[in-house]
Amino acid sequence: MENKNPTNLSFGKRNYQIMLLGLLVMAVGFILMAMDSEPYGYGFLGLTLGPIVLVIGFIIQFFAILAKPRKDV
Numbered sequence: 001m002e003n004k005n006p007t008n009l010s011f012g013k014r015n016y017q018i019m020l021l022g023l024l025v026m027a028v029g030f031i032l033m034a035m036d037s038e039p040y041g042y043g044f045l046g047l048t049l050g051p052i053v054l055v056i057g058f059i060i061q062f063f064a065i066l067a068k069p070r071k072d073v
Contacts, residue, residue: 022060022061
C-alpha cells in the first residue's frame with residue numbers, strides 16, 4: 001500500500017538546508033582546485049586548500065544525514 005502523505009519525508013527541512021550548504025562548500029572546494037595555476041594542480045590551491053574545503057563539505061553532508069529532523073507542529 002502506498003503512503004499518500006507527501007509530508008512524510010525521510011529528512012526534514014533543516015536536513016535539506018544543511019545538505020545544500022554541504023554541496024555548496026564542496027563545489028567551492030572543486031572550484032578552488034580547478035583555479036590552481038600550477039601545472040597538474042600541484043600548487044597550494046590544488047593540493048592543500050581545495051581538498052581541505054572538500055573534506056569540510058563531506059563532513060557537513062555527514063552531519064546533515066545524521067541530524068534528527070525537528071517535529072514541527
